[in-house]
Amino acid sequence: MARDKLAAALVDGGVWPLIRELPFRNIPRPDTQMPSAVFVDLSSEEPFQPVPGVYLRDRADLLRYGAGVLRRLAKRVIVSIADRDADLLAETGLEDAPDCFPIRYRGHYPAGDPGVLLYRTKRTAKENRSWFIRGQDLLLLAGLLRDGVFPTERTVVVGGTGSPVHGHIRTRIGAPLAHLLGGAGPNGDTRYIQGGLLSGYAAPREGHLGLYETGLTLIPEGRERELFGFIRPGYSKPSYSRAFLSVFHTAPFERNCNTHGEERACINCGYCAHVCPVDILPQYTMKALRADEIEEALALGLLDCVECGLCTYVCPSKLELYQTLKNAKARYHQEMNR
């Protein structure tokens, strides 16, 4: 099948939007020229995300079929998988497939993000517009082409301190969130987070599962005020810094949505630059953006941002770096496509 006919079939079948384009993570236009690569993302480092071993069970051949489809859409198919899941790759047989490049990576979140892998592997600016598709989404796309039936199945992880249910759940795209919780689900002081704990967004209790989302995390709001909270030893207070006794605490922590402090001016502590997976300097980029110095922000690598949320997570001044960078990217995209 020719490339444009294949693309048209995917658009008609309603699965084209499952493919996304870096760096803006938007849906690529089917008529654009062939991207240099498409990443198949089999990562699961973010808390409460389905692991590939579960959704690939008995469906390794479907993934291989999907990779074959992608090979007609992009110059290279890059299958990225965590080192610990590497035996899954052997199962799919993708290791020996032509034009298929497996990447095994090691590291914590967001090491497996296609944006991070692209940043670590790219040599030229041409590669910036690579595409990516999540592993589960590739199964959907392949299912449509192989069986001719619109796929609706989704493997979702439900978890978090506030959740009555914990584990992988097989459900449908767009399922009501309450349905995933086996009934009404808790309300009041519980926050529903769709997507991952860090990259996800708050959803109403009555919400439905988004097309791209594969996780539902419920955690307490944490609206309590703590007496002299800032100077307590903090054995149960997780922190990227070493300023809490929690450095000696290895068991899982209970999380909530408290900001744990108020917004202040940036003091240039550099924690954000330390955690950034793509070596952006978020503090300087934020300052450049606030001064409307878009060229400077671009030179600092604004468009390489993978929207992982780590910079905002660690910021002791509680600045919304992630929002600032993400909004700037969106504005830039609008400007360019006007």
Place this chain on the structure above:
Amino acid sequence: MKQTVQKLFGVLGRPFETGGKLEKLHPLYEAVETVVLWPDRVTDVSPQVRDHLDLKRFMSFVILALIPPAVYGIYNTGYQGRLASGLSMDTAGVLWTGLLIFLPMLIVSYAAGLFWEVLFSAVRKHPVSEGFLVTGLLFPLTLPPTTPLWMVAAGISFGVVIGKEVFGGTGRNILNPALTARAFLFFAYPAQMSGEVWVRIIGGPGPAADAVTGATPLALAPTLATGVRLEPALREAGYSFSTLFWGGYPGSIGATSAFMCLIGGIFLVLTGIANFRTILGGIAGVLGTGYLIHFLADPAASPWYSLNPFYHLVMGGFAFGLVFMATDPVTAPGMERVKYLYGFLIGALTVVIRVYNPAFPEGVMLAILFMNIFAPLLDQFEISIRNKRRVPNV
């Protein structure tokens, strides 16, 4: 307990709310309230979870690190004062005397500084920044115990207003505010600050003057004839290496003991609040420049030339300045590699100023302020190299 406190603040806070009598002082109320009761703000945008570290804890760790130099400083101030006054030397009495000297300075520093801080916060309608709590404690620790209280107030006012608030407050200042305050006093009142005499006399059977005279270690060298070696002269004046290291000599209240600064520095580096790169760079800068002078210059030409460079680390305020002032993240470069260079140049300049400019014995203060100004340039240097290495993405 918590409920009671919450209720109490509910009642106390009423006049400070919008429309209340003390509406304008809301930043002051808020500052006090959020120290006692951790705010209940929750995230409204992604990411939904946040780290537990905030600026209150960040800054309070600097204050914790300042406790060893401060407590020792109080003891030493009392000790030197009572020694010169010929009073009994029991520990409780010494501490009490030290407290009587230091506490009023600390209170004046905090009160005068807080006044400006709240004034600017009220006008600008932003919360009082925690950074001030560090500045207000750092500043009196850099002063000689003989500093009159009005001078403390004048210094901290200059430091807070000109050093910080005119630039927009904490996070936007170019110079370290506490050092700016110290430099202001140094240049405005040289007679009191130039490194003579730094013992406060408390009365009693000793000399009746307000203070005893005697050069501090840094002021000693210019008084010596050329050809005299500095080390024996220091030892003769009571400043052996171990005395300088432990800090039992007259000097700035908190800065005499390199050992106490070492403890504070280790605490700050272990907790990740201060960056070890600046500190390592500073030590390397002092030793590098010190040895260069030591080996290349003719020891007969100046008493300084023969000095073992390790003395520079423990003399004067170098240890204190390097640990607590040079590591201030706002005024230091933000990039990691140039932090070594920044520290190195602070150390090198300190030695150069001490050795070659007898008019300014306190070299470290000027070295840090000077490098504060160069910090953005150093950052720009590293950032531009870094940007060139990126695969462009526009």
